[in-house]
Amino acid sequence: MVVGVAVGLLVQLTGVTFVGLAPVVMAVIVFLITYTGWTLAVEGRRHATDRFATALIYSAATLALVPLIWILVTVVVQGITVLSPQFLFVDTMRNVNPRAAGGGVAHAVVGTIQQVGIATLISVPIGLLTAIYLSEYGRGRLARSINFFVDVMTGIPSIVAGMFIYTFWILTLGFPQSGLAAGLALTILMVPVVVRSAEEMLRIVPSELREGALALGIPKYRVIMKVVLPTAISGIITGVMLAIARVTGETAPLLLTTFLAQDINWNAFSDSQASLPTFIWDQIARGTQSSLDRAWAGALTLILIVLVFYATARILAARYAPKER
Amino acid sequence: MNLMAPPLITGTSVRPGDRNFRLFTTGAGVAVLAVLAAIAAFLVWKSIPALQNNTGNIFTNEQWLPDADPPQWGIAVLIFGTIWTSVIAMTLAVPVGIGTALYITFYAPRRIARTLGFIVDLLAAVPSIIFGLWGLYYFMPEIVPTAQWLSTYLGWLPIFSNDLDLYTKSILIAGFVLAMMILPTVSAISREVFWQVPKGHIEASLALGATRWEMIRMAVLPFSKPGMISAAMLGLGRALGETIAVALILSAVFEINWQITEPGGNSIAANIALKWGEAADNGRSALIATGMVLFFITLVVNMTARWVVNRRRDFSGAN
Numbered sequence: 001m002v003v004g005v006a007v008g009l010l011v012q013l014t015g016v017t018f019v020g021l022a023p024v025v026m027a028v029i030v031f032l033i034t035y036t037g038w039t040l041a042v043e044g045r046r047h048a049t050d051r052f053a054t055a056l057i058y059s060a061a062t063l064a065l066v067p068l069i070w071i072l073v074t075v076v077v078q079g080i081t082v083l084s085p086q087f088l089f090v091d092t093m094r095n096v097n098p099r100a101a102g103g104g105v106a107h108a109v110v111g112t113i114q115q116v117g118i119a120t121l122i123s124v125p126i127g128l129l130t131a132i133y134l135s136e137y138g139r140g141r142l143a144r145s146i147n148f149f150v151d152v153m154t155g156i157p158s159i160v161a162g163m164f165i166y167t168f169w170i171l172t173l174g175f176p177q178s179g180l181a182a183g184l185a186l187t188i189l190m191v192p193v194v195v196r197s198a199e200e201m202l203r204i205v206p207s208e209l210r211e212g213a214l215a216l217g218i219p220k221y222r223v224i225m226k227v228v229l230p231t232a233i234s235g236i237i238t239g240v241m242l243a244i245a246r247v248t249g250e251t252a253p254l255l256l257t258t259f260l261a262q263d264i265n266w267n268a269f270s271d272s273q274a275s276l277p278t279f280i281w282d283q284i285a286r287g288t289q290s291s292l293d294r295a296w297a298g299a300l301t302l303i304l305i306v307l308v309f310y311a312t313a314r315i316l317a318a319r320y321a322p323k324e325r
Numbered sequence: 326m327n328l329m330a331p332p333l334i335t336g337t338s339v340r341p342g343d344r345n346f347r348l349f350t351t352g353a354g355v356a357v358l359a360v361l362a363a364i365a366a367f368l369v370w371k372s373i374p375a376l377q378n379n380t381g382n383i384f385t386n387e388q389w390l391p392d393a394d395p396p397q398w399g400i401a402v403l404i405f406g407t408i409w410t411s412v413i414a415m416t417l418a419v420p421v422g423i424g425t426a427l428y429i430t431f432y433a434p435r436r437i438a439r440t441l442g443f444i445v446d447l448l449a450a451v452p453s454i455i456f457g458l459w460g461l462y463y464f465m466p467e468i469v470p471t472a473q474w475l476s477t478y479l480g481w482l483p484i485f486s487n488d489l490d491l492y493t494k495s496i497l498i499a500g501f502v503l504a505m506m507i508l509p510t511v512s513a514i515s516r517e518v519f520w521q522v523p524k525g526h527i528e529a530s531l532a533l534g535a536t537r538w539e540m541i542r543m544a545v546l547p548f549s550k551p552g553m554i555s556a557a558m559l560g561l562g563r564a565l566g567e568t569i570a571v572a573l574i575l576s577a578v579f580e581i582n583w584q585i586t587e588p589g590g591n592s593i594a595a596n597i598a599l600k601w602g603e604a605a606d607n608g609r610s611a612l613i614a615t616g617m618v619l620f621f622i623t624l625v626v627n628m629t630a631r632w633v634v635n636r637r638r639d640f641s642g643a644n
Contacts, residue, residue: 050536057432060424061441064512067505068448071459129353137347138354146354148631149361155559155627156364156620157566159594163616164364167371188364191357221346249452252568252598259602277454277569284458284573292462299455310450314443 028059072303079300082293088301093262093279098286105298107264108279111179112305114268115258115275116248118183119190124240126187127194134195135202136224153192161188162253170257177258179268182275185253190243197239201232234316241313245306251277276302364620372614375607383614389579389596391611392604398611400618405581406496406591407619410571411564413500413585414507418564419557421504422511427541429512430519442516449509457573460502465574468498472586487586494576496590502570507560514559514634518552519545551633558630562623568594593619 032055040048082101091104134147165185169175205228213223229236254275260282261272276298283295378396381388386399425445429438469492476487526544535543546553572595576588593615604612 046536046539050538053538053541054432057424057428060421061428061433063421064425064445064448064508065441067508068444068451070463071451071455074459074463075455126353126356129350130357133347133350133354137350142351142354146358148628148635149358151631151635152624152627153357153361155562155566155623157568157594157623159566159568159597160364160368160616160620160623163597163613164367167367167613168363171371172367188360191360195357219340219343221343224346245450249450249454251452251454252594255598256601277452280454280458281569284461295458299458302452303455306450306452307447310447314446318439 031055032059075296075299075303078293078296079298082297083300087297092264093274096262098291099288101290101293103294105276105279105294105301107261108274108276108298109301110264110266111182111258111261111273111275112248112277112302114273115179115182115186115254116244118180118268119186119247120240120244122183123187123190123194123243127191127243128198128236130191130195131198131202132224132229134199136220136228150192150195153188154196156188157252158185158189158250159252159256161185162256164188165253166256176270177272178270179258179265179273181257182254182273183268185257186247186250189250189253190247193243193246194240197242198232198236201235201239202228204235205231238313238317241309241316245309245313248306248309249277249302251281254278255281276305365617365624368613368617368620372610372617375610375614378607379611387580389600389611392608396607396611400593400615402579402581403591403593403596403615404618406575406595407565407593407622409583409585410496410499410503410575410590410592411561413496414503414564415557415561417501417504418507418511418560422508422556422560423515423553425508425512426515426519427545429516431537431541431545442513445509445512448505449513453506453567453569454573456502456506457570460498460570460574464502465493465498468501469493472497476586484583484585486584488584489587491588492586494574494588495586496575496582497585499571499574499590500585502574503564503567506567506570507563510563511556511560514556515549515553518549518556518634521552522548551636555630555633558626558633562626562630565626566594566619566623567592568598571595572598 032052035055036048036052039051043051087104088109089104089106091102092107093103094107096103130146130150134143134150137143138146162185165181165188169181169184170177175181209227209231210223213227214220218226255278258275258278259272260278261274263274265271265273280295280298280302283291283298375391375396375398376383379386379391379398380395381397381399383399385401386397387402389398389402390396391398425441429442433441472487472492472495475485475497476492479485480487522545526548527540530540530544531537571592575590575592575595577591577595577599578589579591580589582589597612597616600608600612
């Protein structure tokens with residue numbers, strides 16, 4: 001058994017180093033046939049089936065690792081050449097010829113921080129209050145339907161969120177394209193994520209804490225504010241960070257609500273504002289080698305921001321989680 | 326309207342602070358529902374102009390000329406492309422996702438399981454624009470030989486045949502990239518479902534001498550079937566609405582083409598992203614109409630999937 005799996009892993013690893021897909025697939029198929037045939041001869045049909053399934057499941061798990069590693073390595077290798085403090089914090093794309101090297105993402109970093117900041121400022125209070133309603137008050141049909149539709153909302157395509165803000169905020173209310181509109185679109189994507197994670201955290205606060213405080217005659221809303229929320233706060237912050245990581249990389253809603261800009265726009269309330277995802281989109285569309293280099297450097301910047309948020313949140317969550325299943 | 330369900334633990338009297346706080350939180354919850362309703366309402370409302378002056382049949386016309394005079398457009402091509410790319414993605418992602426979930430829940434040592442789960446979830450955090458950039462410049466060159474192989478040896482199957490002898494920017498490649506993007510969703514939900522299988526069933530089957538695979542086939546899979554179906558559907562919901570990666574990878578030809586190795590294909594979301602900038606008023610209204618269709622399709626898919634998951638959750642309170 002152990003030998004078989006070791007051989008399987010070895011075959012797969014040597015296959016992966018070819019990078020091309022065909023040798024890997026071939027190696028796995030050859031291994032599956034010989035391995036299953038061998039156990040069939042030695043151990044019989046039931047065990048051969050078991051070994052075959054085991055090998056398939058191991059292959060699936062190995063296969064699942066490939067895309068992430070491949071993408072991360074590519075982005076780092078490609079992005080590192082252009083990336084510099086100058087590129088990140090000083091230079092913009094104003095007056096930069098697409099064919100020329102140089103330029104930077106400072107304008108996009110400003111835009112991304114403002115837009116995601118706006119989304120966070122709006123969605124954290126709404127999301128937290130909804131989560132409190134669901135976990136502390138909600139009983140009956142209204143709570144059930146909010147619960148259900150929050151889940152459904154996590155699956156709304158991001159471009160639909162952008163489209164809604166365009167029809168509602170820009171077409172109907174007549175506000176201009178702006179970083180604020182982009183922030184509102186991100187809010188729609190962020191609220192359900194915040195609600196779901198905050199509610200989960202509130203639910204695992206032991207009810208003895210609530211009952212103890214209530215027995216002392218403290219009003220329920222103060223129990224929630226002073227006992228339940230502080231107990232769950234680390235988990236809630238984790239959830240918010242995951243939500244931020246999720247919306248920071250969104251491109252589609254920004255294209256409909258704020259579009260592209262080449263220079264720093266500090267004012268999120270009017271005119272187009274750049275952002276990291278739309279910066280990458282724009283640079284890919286220009287199609288020259290130097291713009292592609294900039295796209296990769298932008299991609300590295302974006303993925304670093306997202307992964308730092310994501311990894312910190314997950315590590316915090318693992319550390320403060322009350323119990324592991 | 327009875328918003329006030331009885332509180333869990335009843336106090337002696339309702340204090341004004343309590344009442345206001347409760348109204349406040351209820352209001353936030355209702356606001357979330359209202360936003361969902363508003364999305365539907367505004368998309369329908371703003372797509373009416375383009376729907377009214379469309380001279381082509383919206384369901385059968387295979388052109389996209391909403392800004393022409395007279396406007397002529399249909400969504401058949403877009404719906405076909407959206408569903409076809411998603412189907413390819415599902416056939417690739419569902420087996421791998423479920424296999425990974427099985428490995429994490431039943432095979433891996435605890436520490437490896439946690440790390441692998443983390444890595445697969447991390448894939449969900451990679452922005453779609455990066456999937457698109459990488460897919461276009463690094464993944465595509467690697468997959469083209471495979472596409473050639475498929476059309477050479479399996480070309481007698483109509484979907485693999487290739488009349489152009491061009492293999493880039495195809496539905497197959499978009500399907501592969503989409504599969505990677507929905508893999509974390511499928512895997513995470515399946516894992517959750519596998520955890521809910523009663524430990525008693527698993528231990529009983531092993532005690533009766535079942536091999537590990539027999540245990541999975543007889544105790545785990547029957548119990549988890551509805552959950553796995555909804556995991557696949559939630560993945561489908563994500564694939565249907567994915568925009569930027571598809572927009573970058575497909576060559577966005579506006580025609581119905583089953584041949585997955587040829588350049589071509591399109592999707593509702595990708596079409597919106599690509600056409601939005603150049604569209605005039607009626608063009609945008611038509612794009613909003615397609616967005617409305619996408620919204621309702623994903624809404625139905627997600628609602629069905631969630632309904633199944635939630636029903637299952639109620640049953641297995643034991644774990």
